[in-house]
Amino acid sequence: MTIVLTPYWSNGVQKLKMAPLPPPKPAHGLTPPMLDDEVHAMRCMAQLRSKDKEIEKYIYLSALKEQDPHMFYRLCLAHMSEFTPIIYTPTVGQACQEYSKNYRRPEGLFVSIKDKGKIRSVLKAWPKLDEARISVVTDGSRILGLGDLGINGMPISIGKLSLYIAGAGIRPQSTIPICLDLGTNTQKYLDDPLYLGMRKKRVPTDEMTAFMDEFMYEMSVAFPKLLVQFEDFSTDHAFLYLERYRNQYPVFNDDIQGTGAVVLSGFINAARLSSAASGKPLSSHRILFFGAGSAGVGVAMQLMSFFTLEGMSEQEARERIWLVDSQGLVYTARGELAEHKEYFARRDYAGPPITDLLDILDYVQPTALMGLSTMSGAFSRAAIETMAALNPLPIIFPLSNPVKLSECTFADAVTYTNGKVLFASGSPFAEIVHQGKTLYPGQGNNMYIFPGLGLGAILARCSSVSDSMVEASSLGLANSLTPSETAAGLLYPAIERIREISAGIAVQVIRAAQEAGVDRHADLRAMSDPELLAFVNGKMWNP
Ligand SMILES: NC(=O)C1=CN([C@@H]2O[C@H](COP(=O)(O)OP(=O)(O)OC[C@H]3O[C@@H](n4cnc5c(N)ncnc54)[C@H](O)[C@@H]3O)[C@@H](O)[C@H]2O)C=CC1
């Protein structure tokens, strides 16, 4: 049998049918007589829970979102902890890997290198040009920790935008998932007859940059009110395009800035608890980053403000941070380094490379160990025990996604520290009962940040996203815990409160935009904080 496949780009862009919101009521006789909304919500949850494979749950929810978006978002908000591991990490990782196999219908915009010179006409295919407010754009080159998935990266843009809608009440019609097709270096996909993208190796950086310049310009023309979130670009391009466009367009990079903000927030809460246990000042924390890519360096940059807020100079703050990459400890005397690692390269060490994590722990004596390496299980029993020996309450954050790439599990961290650990992971783990006490893992994932940051940036109509707006989102999150969450030793608030959290973050972000002078919605300046909060809440779309 010959399978004849038509690549999406050979027919131009398929027109996307957007589900009208709310869906029209079918005429009498076309629905069963007893179709009650409340009962139907129960039915949908029962159907979801009847699937035993996570990817089937993903496919079911994806169909529900298309057919009945109100029901999908209503259930999503009511069951946030159950939905996020399906529509987001970890299952969205599998959905990406299997995208070409499971593809059913267009859900976003594909812009290919073959569209260079006519990108405007591709963007114009989007059905709701005027309503566009936020786009998540990936080139599929580093999806979670799963590597170069090419055009199969589309579900990450879709998943992030579902969280914008659920978590911050962005109108569904205002969101545009975009996947750029610039080729893939993953041979498996190039050989796969079902692969939906261009069967070519990735284009070189200069060609990509010329494409990106046209793409970003045309985006600003087609969608003048749009905020762009760059997602899961490989590290070199993540830094390159953030720097290139951040002063020109409203754009931020979720992996560098969103992750930095979420980890700073969790770290602030963890450091308070850790310092209380050790009796040492907050300024004495020593942070070791295992992984020095866009996420590791982005978080390290943001954690600088933890120390500067404590009154330290930039130089002193930088000295509290150590990076480790695949070659071991990052230091200047090691030889040539990628540009993004240079700032944090140690200048106080010039010996032979230290490559073993245990030796590095021994040398650095960190209070906090952050994993952004994609190296599953890299925090071994011995490494965790060393952290516990060094600190009465060590901070251990294995942040790599999806869950199978986590540097350690919650169970490992609890067992090898005898329950004395401040823990947050990128993907979710279940709580654990340890010696009769229930311990809750934190989820240090940028999903806590980008909905509120994006909402604030959109409502302020900001011309660019300043560092101070990102920092404000982080502090807003850190301060969003309720007294009972703080008393329970949680590092992050319950995700079920995401709407309230996002509204609070948005207010802080708008204020920071005003101070930075990048806001273009001047009326908001005169509002008091309670008025601004009411305004933000009033703008949220509700299913
Ligand atoms: N929790 C969250 O919200 C987020 C988590 N991440 C996760 O962070 C991870 C890394 O993302 P990127 O920085 O963009 O990727 P990347 O591939 O650019 O960086 C990985 C880093 O780990 C280092 N590394 C690899 N093997 C190593 C080894 N054996 N020992 C020590 N270091 C090693 C590499 O040298 C590199 O510096 C991914 O799994 C991603 O899912 C990313 C963004 C947000």
Ligand SMILES: CC(=O)C(=O)O
């Ligand atoms: C969470 C996220 O953005 C990542 O793992 O890339």
Ligand SMILES: [Mg+2]
């Ligand atoms: Mg990401």
